[in-house]
Amino acid sequence: MKRDRVKLLYRKVNTKARGVHHHSGSSYRYDRNTEDAESVKMKKDVQRGLDYTPLFRFLLSKVGKRWDSVFSEAVARLDKQEPIFWMVSMDIEDADDYIITSESSYFSGLYVDKDGLLQVVAPEIDETSLSPTCKCCTHTFNGKPFTKKFKLE
16 A cells, blocks of 8 residues: 655755766765874765755745744655755845855745745746856746846856
8 A cells, every 4th residue: 555655845866967066975985094084084964965946846835824834844844944944034134035056046035024924035036037147057046947148248
C-alpha cells in the first residue's frame, strides 16, 4: 500500500550537470596528508545541492494568508527553517523588494504585516520591470522570464 507522504519544499539539484558547482568536498583528500593534517577534518552534516525553489513558490502562493499557519506548514515540509527567512521578513523595514536565489532566478520579497498576514514587499516589481545582468542566461522573476533584453551599459 502506498503511503501518503507530504511533498517536500526542497529538492536535490543534479550535481553532475555541466556548470553546477556545489563545493563537492573533494579537497579533504588533498589536505588530509599535509603537515597540518590535525586541523583538517571532514565536515559532518554538510548538505550540498539543495534547491529551495519549491519553497519560494509555496510561499508566493500563500500571500494574504495567516503567517502562523503558513510557517507551520512550511517547517513541517523542510529540512531546516533558515531558507524561509531568505525570502520572508518579520517586518517591512527589514524586507527586501526581491531576492536573488541564483545567478538568474529572482523572487519577490515577502513580509509579515501587523495583522499577521503574509504580504509582498513591492507588488509593482514584476518580470517586465527588471533587466537581465547578462545575455547568456534566461533570467526569471517568480518563474516568469524577464521581458526586457540585456543592454550593455
